[in-house]
Structures are given as structure tokens and as C-alpha cells.
Amino acid sequence: MPSDEGLLDRFVDWVPTTLVFKCVASWTLVPYWARRTSVKSLPGGPPPSSRHGDNVQCMMNLIMPLKVKSPIGRAEAALAIAQSQDAIYAGLNNVGTVHFARFVIVGDNICMFSVYDGDFTNYIRDFIATIGEVFNEVVKLVEDGEKVTPCERNVEAFIQWIHERDLYQVPDTATDFLRDQEALNGDRAVSPVNDDLTLLPRKMVLQLRANKNVSLGSGYRAYPGFSVAQVRKQLGLGW
Amino acid sequence: MVDTSTAKRLVQAIIDNLEQPVPGRRPVHTIGIGVKGEFVASDVARAYCIAEHFNGKPVRVSVRFSNGLGGVKQHDGWSDVRGMATRFHISGERGNDLIATSLGEFFVRNVDDFFEFSKIAKREKYERRPWWRKVGDLLQLKIPPRNPYPNETENVDEGALRYANRNRFAQLGIFQVGLIGAPKSYARASYHAVHTFWVTDPHGVRRPVRFSWQPVAGVRKTNPKAVPHEKYLFDELRDRLQRWPARFMLMMTIGEAGDALDDPTKPWPARRVRVAMGTLTLIKVSEDQEADGERISFNPCRLAPGIEVSNDPILEARLGAYEVSREMRGGCPFKWR
Numbered sequence: 018m019p020s021d022e023g024l025l026d027r028f029v030d031w032v033p034t035t036l037v038f039k040c041v042a043s044w045t046l047v048p049y050w051a052r053r054t055s056v057k058s059l060p061g062g063p064p065p066s067s068r069h070g071d072n073v074q075c076m077m078n079l080i081m082p083l084k085v086k087s088p089i090g091r092a093e094a095a096l097a098i099a100q101s102q103d104a105i106y107a108g109l110n111n112v113g114t115v116h117f118a119r120f121v122i123v124g125d126n127i128c129m130f131s132v133y134d135g136d137f138t139n140y141i142r143d144f145i146a147t148i149g150e151v152f153n154e155v156v157k158l159v160e161d162g163e164k165v166t167p168c169e170r171n172v173e174a175f176i177q178w179i180h181e182r183d184l185y186q187v188p189d190t191a192t193d194f195l196r197d198q199e200a201l202n203g204d205r206a207v208s209p210v211n212d213d214l215t216l217l218p219r220k221m222v223l224q225l226r227a228n229k230n231v232s233l234g235s236g237y238r239a240y241p242g243f244s245v246a247q248v249r250k251q252l253g254l255g256w
Numbered sequence: 257m258v259d260t261s262t263a264k265r266l267v268q269a270i271i272d273n274l275e276q277p278v279p280g281r282r283p284v285h286t287i288g289i290g291v292k293g294e295f296v297a298s299d300v301a302r303a304y305c306i307a308e309h310f311n312g313k314p315v316r317v318s319v320r321f322s323n324g325l326g327g328v329k330q331h332d333g334w335s336d337v338r339g340m341a342t343r344f345h346i347s348g349e350r351g352n353d354l355i356a357t358s359l360g361e362f363f364v365r366n367v368d369d370f371f372e373f374s375k376i377a378k379r380e381k382y383e384r385r386p387w388w389r390k391v392g393d394l395l396q397l398k399i400p401p402r403n404p405y406p407n408e409t410e411n412v413d414e415g416a417l418r419y420a421n422r423n424r425f426a427q428l429g430i431f432q433v434g435l436i437g438a439p440k441s442y443a444r445a446s447y448h449a450v451h452t453f454w455v456t457d458p459h460g461v462r463r464p465v466r467f468s469w470q471p472v473a474g475v476r477k478t479n480p481k482a483v484p485h486e487k488y489l490f491d492e493l494r495d496r497l498q499r500w501p502a503r504f505m506l507m508m509t510i511g512e513a514g515d516a517l518d519d520p521t522k523p524w525p526a527r528r529v530r531v532a533m534g535t536l537t538l539i540k541v542s543e544d545q546e547a548d549g550e551r552i553s554f555n556p557c558r559l560a561p562g563i564e565v566s567n568d569p570i571l572e573a574r575l576g577a578y579e580v581s582r583e584m585r586g587g588c589p590f591k592w593r
Binding site: 022023025026028029030032033038042046047050067068069070071073074189190191192193195196206207208209210211212213214215216217218219222234235236237238241242243 | 361391394397398399403417421423424427514529
């Protein structure tokens with residue numbers, strides 16, 4: 018870079034790259050700006066859309082904190098899944114709209130990541146119908162899970178409970194993330210507006226404070242726009 | 257149709273914002289290099305589009321890679337949009353042009369927007385931000401603006417930011433320009449044609465599509481914190497092609513009802529059907545750069561039967577503006593359909 022820079026210039030350019038600055042900023046600046054600027058948590062799951070392509074290969078990224086935050090709690094969750102493998106696979110086949118699904122333990126959370134076609138509420142409804150008992154076994158190990166089990170008798174509450182634990186999906190473009198914030202705040206202004214794009218980093222930091230876990234982007238798809246049914250039909254796999 | 261006077265005003269607006277006029281040269285994307293190659297469509301391409309270059313037979317191709325900045329000074333290492341203009345040479349000495357840049361979305365929707373942008377995003381003095389203002393930025397959790405490159409005294413960054421702050425439709429394009437960086441090689445960047453085109457299949461079905469080139473060698477940028485090199489892209493491409501051809505995949509995304517068909521500022525969702533239309537193989541840098549790098553003239557509206565323009569006002573404006581620019585610099589005319 019140019020040679021006219023002085024010692025202070027170089028120091029100030031270097032400081033933000035240091036762990037010390039990031040820690041101090043996290044303890045001081047982030048809480049300060051969070052108090053000054055209220056940022057609401059953005060809802061999880063894909064946004065509603067009437068377009069075909071938006072309703073196939075949707076992602077669900079469910080993070081459920083375990084009640085027992087120890088290896089024993091994690092082992093209980095692993096065992097609950099392992100004991101139900103046949104039921105889960107048969108249920109997934111019966112649902113018929115799931116491309117991929119897997120359970121993952123991350124820290125003291127049991128997570129379910131899946132890619133499905135169609136409406137989110139119907140997806141969960143189908144699961145309740147086909148593997149509701151498995152969900153009950155898993156959810157009872159999760160914080161606040163007892164409020165919505167058995168899920169067969171608490172269908173709407175269970176769907177809402179799942180939705181609240183489904184991660185916010187950060188859009189593929191940084192500025193669409195601003196549009197999500199504006200929509201949540203009821204800001205529908207059109208040009209001319211009085212935005213400040215230089216605040217985007219702060220807005221992102223504060224949003225990630227409100228939504229601690231997020232999905233980054235809508236994800237890569239090798240064959241976007243095709244449903245499970247279309248793929249299986251084209252490949253001659255039948256049902 | 258954008259009339260000739262508007263096309264001239266568009267070109268003049270660009271010329272007026274140059275550091276120095278560049279008579280006889282392109283007012284933007286001035287620095288460029290012509291390359292020869294061949295395109296072979298994929299097995300499925302003909303099922304989507306009847307255009308000749310998608311019928312599966314090898315097609316001779318001329319490509320011009322370029323730096324986006326206007327002016328004769330070459331700044332390969334600066335963060336800048338790069339261009340990849342491609343002519344598919346089809347039968348009857350005709351051509352189909354596909355003009356793409358490393359920018360995914362454009363920053364204005366129509367001609368009026370462009371004139372307003374030109375008024376606001378004028379070249380301004382660009383200096384290193386004083387350290388105490390950078391400290392202020394950091395305290396506000398802002399990222400300070402980058403330091404000027406060596407010999408960079410002016411740019412349009414401040415004006416472009418002012419425009420984006422007033423117009424949300426421009427924010428994505430301008431934000432992307434700010435982060436675009438410099439490629440390690442012209443053959444290691446993705447290029448997007450930003451506009452929507454309509455393609456017709458053998459059954460007469462018309463589909464709205466957008467095209468992108470993806471490098472088989474992968475995308476790679478230079479280190480933004482290192483001192484940028486002024487000139488390396490031409491030599492890198494020559495060296496690369498002497499060793500081995502460079503390849504690009506032509507990807508075509510199919511839009512759906514409700515997608516932004518006529519607005520190049522709006523991206524389409526990543527979930528749209530995406531078809532691999534073929535592979536471009538770049539074979540050698542042209543020996544006659546005057547003809548293949550300078551006088552060659554592209555136009556995004558020069559299309560083979562089977563591909564049509566959308567109602568995108570910017571695409572429509574480019575039809576006239578490119579011709580005006582060609583005439584002004586004495587570029588080589590080329591047969592239309």
C-alpha cells in the first residue's frame with residue numbers, strides 16, 4: 018500500500034485484525050450498540066413464496082438445546098436416534114418429499130438438518146403422522162420439549178415450537194439481509210431513502226447477536242428446481 | 257427503442273467522467289485482450305435452445321477480456337469489475353455476442369437511473385482516511401474505507417455510495433463492486449451476463465434465462481492487503497494458454513414467473529433450474545490484438561435466431577450505446593442477423 022502511511026496509520030489498520038480488539042469490541046462495543054439499536058430476531062426457515070422453485074429443496078436447520086448438557090445428555094440423544102433408525106427411515110420414505118435428512122449433535126444441541134419439498138407446516142404435520150413417536154422421544158430430551166409432547170396432541174404448538182428452533186436463513190446476498198430487517202421492522206420505503214450502507218457490518222454483528230445460530234445463504238444445489246418426485250421419476254427409482 | 261440521441265448522451269456521460277478522454281478507444285473496459293477459442297454445446301443444450309451455437313457442433317469463438325475502468329492506464333491489481341465479451345461465430349459470417357462481467361447484478365434499472373447515477377457518482381479526490389477517523393469507524397463497528405492504491409488519487413466510490421444510500425435497488429450492485437477484488441487470472445473469475453434473455457426450444461417453448469460463465473480452473477482473487485501489481489493479467493493469460501487451454505462452463509439459469517425478468521439490479525433465487533449449456537475452450541491469445549482486442553465490436557443485442565432480448569431497459573439502451581461507441585472509436589462493424 019502507499020508509502021505515505023505513518024506509524025499510527027499502520028497501527029490502526031492492524032488493530033481490527035487482532036484477537037484483543039475483537040474480544041474487547043465484543044464485550045464493550047457490541048453491547049453498547051445493541052442497547053442503542055434494537056434488533057429483533059429474524060424468523061427461521063425459508064420465507065413464504067408462491068413460486069415453484071422456491072418450494073422445492075427447502076432447508077430446515079433445527080437446533081434443539083439438550084436439557085442435560087453433558088456427555089450423558091448427548092449419549093441419551095444419540096441413543097434415542099439410534100433406537101429409532103428403522104422408524105425414521107420408514108417415516109421419511111412415507112413422507113416422500115424429503116431429499117436428505119440427518120441428525121447431528123453439536124455441543125449440547127441435537128440438530129436435525131433436512132432438505133424437503135413443499136410447505137413447512139405440512140412437512141412437520143407429515144412427520145408427526147409418520148414418526149411422531151420418535152419426535153416425542155427426542156423432544157423430551159430437549160429444553161422446553163415437554164410443553165409440546167406428545168406432538169400428536171399438540172400439533173399446532175409443536176409446529177410453532179419447531180419453527181422457533183429452525184435457523185434464520187441469511188440470504189445469498191448481503192443487501193437482501195437488510196431487506197429482511199426492513200421487512201421485519203415494517204420499513205417498506207422506496208427511493209429515495211436515506212440509508213447508510215457503511216453500517217452494514219454493524220447491522221450484521223447485531224443481527225448475529227439476536228440470531229446466534231444462522232444458516233449462511235440458501236445453500237448449493239446440484240440440481241436446483243427439481244422435487245424428490247421428479248428426481249426419482251427421471252432416475253427410474255420408483256417409490 | 258432508445259433513440260440515437262439518448263445513446264449518444266449515455267456514451268457521453270461515461271466519457272465525461274473519465275480521468276482523460278481516450279479517443280479511438282473504448283470509454284470503459286478500455287484495457288482488454290483478445291483470445292481465440294472454441295465452444296461446444298452440451299448434449300442437453302439443444303433441448304433448451306435452437307440457436308446454432310447450441311446444436312453440439314464446435315463453434316469458433318472470439319473472446320475479449322477486459323478491466324472495467326475507463327482510460328489507458330492499466331491497473332490489473334486494483335479491485336475492479338472485469339469483462340468477458342464473447343462472440344460465437346455462426347454460419348454465414350454472423351455472430352452471437354454474449355457480454356458478461358464479474359459483477360453479478362447491475363446497479364441501475366433504466367436509462368434515467370443511469371443519468372442520475374452519472375450525476376452523483378462523479379470522480380472525486382480519494383485520499384487515505386486519517387487514522388483518527390478510522391478509529392471513529394471502528395468504534396461505530398464500521399469497516400473503514402480501503403486505503404488508496406499507489407497512484408490512485410480519484411475514484412467514484414464516494415458518489416456511488418451516496419447513490420446507493422438513496423436507492424435500495426442499487427445497493428447490491430454497488431456493494432458487490434466494493435468487494436469485487438482483482439482476479440489472479442482472467443481465466444479464474446466467473447462472469448455474468450446480468451440481463452434476461454428469452455430462448456426458444458425445438459417445440460417452440462420460450463423460456464426466460466440468464467447466462468453465466470464459470471471457470472473450470474476455479475475462482476481465485478489476489479490478496480487484497482498486498483500491494484497490487486499494475487500489469488500481470490495479459491502475461492498470465494499468455495503463459496497459461498501456452499501451457500494448456502483454459503475452459504469455462506456456460507451455465508444457463510431458467511427464470512420463473514414472478515422473477516425479475518426486466519430488472520438487472522435484482523438477482524434470481526439460487527433455487528432456479530440451472531443447465532450446463534456447454535464448454536468454452538480458450539486456445540491462444542490472438543496475435544492480431546489490433547483486430548481482436550481493439551477493433552472487434554460486441555453488442556449484447558446481437559443474437560442468433562433462437563435467442564431474443566427481454567424488455568430490460570438497460571439491455572435495450574446498450575443496443576444503441578454500443579453502436580455509438582463503436583462508431584466513435586472506428587470499431588469494426590459486424591453483420592447482424
